[in-house]
Amino acid sequence: MSTALTAPDATATTADTAVRLAGVHKTYGAAPVLEDIDLTAAPGEFLCLLGASGCGKSTLLNLVAGLDQPSSGSIEVPAGRPALMFQDHALFPWLTAGRNIELALRLNGTPREERRAEAERLLELVRLGGAHRKRIHELSGGMRQRVALARALAQGGQVLLMDEPFAALDAITRDLLHEELVRIWQERQLTVLFVTHNVREAVRLAQRVVLLSSRPGRIAREWRIDLPQPRRIESAAVADLSVEITEHLRGEIRRHVQH
Amino acid sequence: MSSTETTPPTRVDATTRPDDDLQGLDALETVTAQRRPVGRVLREKALPPLLGVLLVLAVWQLVYSLHVTPSYKLPSPLDVWHSLTDLWYQGSLFSIIWTSLWRGISGFLAAVAIGTPIGLIVARVRFVRAAVGPVLSGLQSLPSVAWVPAAVIWLGINDQAMYAVILLGAVPSIANGLISGVDQVPPLFLRAGRTLGARGFTSARYVLLPAALPGYLAGLKQGWAFSWRSLMAAELIASSPDLGIGLGRYLENQRDSSDMSGVLLGIILILVVGVAIDLLVFTPLENRVLRTRGLLQTGR
Numbered sequence: 001m002s003t004a005l006t007a008p009d010a011t012a013t014t015a016d017t018a019v020r021l022a023g024v025h026k027t028y029g030a031a032p033v034l035e036d037i038d039l040t041a042a043p044g045e046f047l048c049l050l051g052a053s054g055c056g057k058s059t060l061l062n063l064v065a066g067l068d069q070p071s072s073g074s075i076e077v078p079a080g081r082p083a084l085m086f087q088d089h090a091l092f093p094w095l096t097a098g099r100n101i102e103l104a105l106r107l108n109g110t111p112r113e114e115r116r117a118e119a120e121r122l123l124e125l126v127r128l129g130g131a132h133r134k135r136i137h138e139l140s141g142g143m144r145q146r147v148a149l150a151r152a153l154a155q156g157g158q159v160l161l162m163d164e165p166f167a168a169l170d171a172i173t174r175d176l177l178h179e180e181l182v183r184i185w186q187e188r189q190l191t192v193l194f195v196t197h198n199v200r201e202a203v204r205l206a207q208r209v210v211l212l213s214s215r216p217g218r219i220a221r222e223w224r225i226d227l228p229q230p231r232r233i234e235s236a237a238v239a240d241l242s243v244e245i246t247e248h249l250r251g252e253i254r255r256h257v258q259h
Numbered sequence: 260m261s262s263t264e265t266t267p268p269t270r271v272d273a274t275t276r277p278d279d280d281l282q283g284l285d286a287l288e289t290v291t292a293q294r295r296p297v298g299r300v301l302r303e304k305a306l307p308p309l310l311g312v313l314l315v316l317a318v319w320q321l322v323y324s325l326h327v328t329p330s331y332k333l334p335s336p337l338d339v340w341h342s343l344t345d346l347w348y349q350g351s352l353f354s355i356i357w358t359s360l361w362r363g364i365s366g367f368l369a370a371v372a373i374g375t376p377i378g379l380i381v382a383r384v385r386f387v388r389a390a391v392g393p394v395l396s397g398l399q400s401l402p403s404v405a406w407v408p409a410a411v412i413w414l415g416i417n418d419q420a421m422y423a424v425i426l427l428g429a430v431p432s433i434a435n436g437l438i439s440g441v442d443q444v445p446p447l448f449l450r451a452g453r454t455l456g457a458r459g460f461t462s463a464r465y466v467l468l469p470a471a472l473p474g475y476l477a478g479l480k481q482g483w484a485f486s487w488r489s490l491m492a493a494e495l496i497a498s499s500p501d502l503g504i505g506l507g508r509y510l511e512n513q514r515d516s517s518d519m520s521g522v523l524l525g526i527i528l529i530l531v532v533g534v535a536i537d538l539l540v541f542t543p544l545e546n547r548v549l550r551t552r553g554l555l556q557t558g559r
Binding site: 065067081083084086088090091092093094095103104106107108127128135136137138140142143151155172173176 | 448453456461469470472554
């Protein structure tokens with residue numbers, strides 16, 4: 001387990017950039033959703049995007065994932081095609097857990113004879129070794145999200161985009177999944193962009209927390225978190241920082257109401 | 260979660276546990292589907308319909324015994340049974356059923372081959388949908404027996420006319436089933452497919468079509484019902500020695516000779532064949548698809 005990782009340099013070059021957004025605007029019709037977003041993630045960095053409803057967090061991830069185009073500005077993902085995980089697991093119910101992963105492998109061009117073994121390896125990685133033949137509806141919410149994580153990893157990219165992936169889970173399951181995610185992030189040295197509206201979750205996981213304002217979404221503030229992993233969501237250090245960040249989040253919401 | 264706990268939760272070492280075993284919270288949360296014993300399934304699923312049929316027979320026999328109508332209008336169940344055994348001993352029972360069944364099945368398969376691509380194109384190409392969609396829905400509500408006179412004039416009284424009527428009845432159902440199946444695919448699946456790298460044809464093959472399968476199957480089931488109905492109507496109306504004797508023709512022949520128990524037998528046979536195909540082919544297929552997706556209560 002690594003301790004606090006060093007902060008990425010603000011003047012990083014493309015070679016040590018995993019994701020870069022420069023001057024990104026996004027409007028739907030006349031309504032601006034994202035305004036002037038400049039954001040860089042270094043390879044291996046764990047970044048949480050935090051904000052209230054309507055801050056365009058999900059839109060931001062869709063743009064990075066290439067599911068949508070920015071109205072202006074540029075998005076580069078030098079680290080390769082990112083994988084995206086949704087709040088809903090989005091696993092295909094007509095396939096078993098293992099087959100879902102094998103489909104992702106097939107679509108990224110993994111040869112047929114390697115798929116089965118690789119899917120088993122990925123299931124082991126998310127601690128679901130025996131679940132290859134399980135149907136999606138036979139799995140619990142937490143297990144489904146782990147299969148979804150394994151499927152995202154199967155794409156082989158170094159960038160993982162997560163859109164409130166644990167929001168629908170109970171607290172116990174979420175706590176366990178935080179632990180798994182941090183372990184896998186460290187093992188695979190992934191770059192993670194994790195969207196959440198849960199301040200504690202952000203502080204529990206991230207090396208850097210980016211607070212977005214609402215309507216339109218702009219970057220309001222940033223925190224670097226040097227607490228060593230594994231962190232505990234109920235620890236005093238996490239709580240203290242959460243209180244501070246929550247104050248700012250509330251400030252953003254209040255500011256919005258007054259307008 | 261205990262707030263007094265200071266050490267991280269201990270985990271079972273991955274190497275010490277059997278491979279197809281899930282532990283901890285996973286084991287607590289996993290639902291295991293259990294199949295119900297055969298005896299109970301029979302009792303719950305076969306008994307009620309059997310009782311229903313017995314009830315109908317009992318009422319029928321009662322009405323007959325009370326002489327509510329003259330027996331040439333309502334023969335007894337036993338009379339109909341004798342008509343059946345007569346057909347059996349003449350050796351024509353199976354040839355009558357087979358004539359119709361073969362037409363129905365081959366016509367239905369042709370309708371699947373034609374309706375499926377039509378449904379796919381209408382579902383995915385916006386312009387075609389705007390142009391053809393309403394026509395397809397309209398055709399679906401038109402009783403296909405209305406096509407029989409036209410088919411006879413265009414094609415003559417022959418097998419081609421029969422098939423034309425089947426196709427006109429079944430193709431719109433099958434196409435519409437596929438269209439609604441495609442429409443009901445959750446957009447999330449398509450987005451998930453896109454992030455996995457599925458585009459165009461691969462997306463259709465690995466995401467869209469499997470996701471649309473339940474709707475498509477419902478369309479096929481309805482398509483079969485429409486095939487069978489239109490065929491019976493066509494056989495009833497169109498008479499020619501070239502056509503052989505199918506169930507519809509048998510029914511009409513018995514009416515000609517005022518043989519009411521033969522007429523009732525014809526009706527019952529048509530019903531039984533239609534229901535049998537549904538129960539033996541479509542229901543198991545549909546149940547299987549729905550069960551694997553967790554869309555069906557276990558044990559049904």
